[in-house]
Amino acid sequence: MTGYAGDIELAHRLADAADAISMARFRALDLRVTAKPDLTPVSDADTSVEREIRALLAAHRPDDGLLGEEYGEQPATGPHDRRWVIDPIDGTKNFVRGVPVWATLIALLEGDRPVVGLVSAPALGRRWWGANGLGAYAGRDAASGEPIRVSGVRDLADASVCYSSLTGWEAAGRLDAVLQLMRDTWRSRAYGDFYGYMLLAEGALDVMVEPELSLWDVAALVPIVTAAGGTMTTLEGAPAPGGTASGEISAIATNGPLHTDVLSRLGRPTAR
The missing domain is CATH 3.30.540.10 (Fructose-1,6-Bisphosphatase, subunit A, domain 1)
Structure with a gap:
């Protein structure tokens, strides 16, 4: 082999x-x-x-x-x-x-x-x-x-977005940004855990975002998303997974064309 x-x-x-x-x-x-x-x-x-x-x-x-x-x-x-x-x-x-x-x-x-x-x-x-x-x-x-292959959607207005619980985004100081992202996209749903990333890799949705993870939550997802043609980074734009085994890992996964726009919206905490 x-x-x-x-x-x-x-x-x-x-x-x-x-x-x-x-x-x-x-x-x-x-x-x-x-x-x-x-x-x-x-x-x-x-x-x-x-x-x-x-x-x-x-x-x-x-x-x-x-x-x-x-x-x-x-x-x-x-x-x-x-x-x-x-x-x-x-x-x-x-x-x-x-x-x-x-x-x-x-x-x-x-x-x-x-x-x-x-x-x-x-x-x-x-x-x-x-x-x-x-x-x-x-x-x-x-x-x-x-x-499997990610979607070819290029405009957020046509995108389906998946997210984790809103309380985590509020704690990260990015709740307003996530809510605005939902308003600006075609559809938003919270499938949670691994599932949103796998639907992204299959092309069934276009964006999956999560503010706080551990290494074991995300390590297996990265090769699948990227091999399917997607892009996956932290909220700061570093290659995923980033962080350490103790936690404090974040993730933005997209089909690729949407990544810069999503990252610019979620990459900086907003004032609370």
Whole structure:
């Protein structure tokens, strides 16, 4: 295999194992949910999925580093600066309430640059993946994948915009700018978490914006969006993901032609 094809194949194997665990616990009557120190929920599915992925990576990529949302960081031991970044269940609040919009996010970084990404949403029956030089795809599984591409919309008045909760934008001092962006576009919806970015990569919408993320929330999304022809930066215009594993990451993802306009509108906090 050339390039990242072997890593994509492994990511699918990790996702297959994760899906089997998470779907068995989705809407389970005995699902166990606790609160983490930051008061966000964690279920027994989150921890079980991450443990299984860690075990598989230890067997197949023992020299690579690993960062997971639930169990922290394990440094690389090999000569190359490669690190897998895992969110076992992105959208845990949806998961614990029985809403099917949640996914396992799997990324491979070289240094600080995400080069492989896979998003598996088994309750939706859909998976997305992409890598530098290999393009972006979506389908039920690896065998059914079809190429995906961002839209060609060039005017914000014709654009469909997706955003995260408005409270986060208010805390970031950019609520007025986000509301004006919604007013100036054709349509706005808050699909949340990974899903808006994947709809963007498929060309179903044109802009996805989010003010505060952690590395595991965004690392897998970047290779898919960019391989599909999109552009993804922080609110300051730096290449995504930026930031650190501890949080304080922001994201503007667009189809490309709209990026400069969206960035100019959201890039600076407004007075409060």
